[in-house]
Amino acid sequence: xxxxxxxxxxxxxxxISDYFRTLPEAEAVASTADHLRRFWTPKMRGEIAAxxxxxxxxxxxxxxxxxxxxxxxxxx
Numbered sequence: 154x155x156x157x158x159x160x161x162x163x164x165x166x167x168x169i170s171d172y173f174r175t176l177p178e179a180e181a182v183a184s185t186a187d188h189l190r191r192f193w194t195p196k197m198r199g200e201i202a203a204x205x206x207x208x209x210x211x212x213x214x215x216x217x218x219x220x221x222x223x224x225x226x227x228x229x
Contacts, residue, residue, distance in 0.1 A: 154200055158200075159200070159204055160211070162197060162200060162201050162204070163201070163204070163211045163212055163216075166185075166189065166201055166212060166216040166219070166220065167211075167212065167213045167216050169185050169188050169189065169216070169219075170182075170185040170213055170215035170216040170219060171213070173185050173188075173215065174215060178215065181215050182215055182218040182219050182222060183219075183222070185215055185216060185218075185219035186219040186220075186222040186223050189201075189219060189220070189223055190223060198223055201220050202220055202223060202224045205217055205220040205221060205224070206224070
């Protein structure tokens with residue numbers, strides 16, 4: 154995947170988490186993960202998950218936790 158495309162996914166994930174940032178952190182993470190699960194394609198979710206596992210540079214805290222939660226749910 155190109156760096157430009159990954160930067161776009163990171164930007165989008167951060168924007169989604171920013172929308173929920175006024176909620177308590179656990180709820181913001183869950184809401185962000187739910188949005189990613191419902192509206193992103195499996196390919197997009199897989200790409201951002203792989204990126205997060207390799208360091209996830211640029212993801213804000215809520216977005217990073219949401220992506221990790223997606224991976225944890227998929228693994229179980």
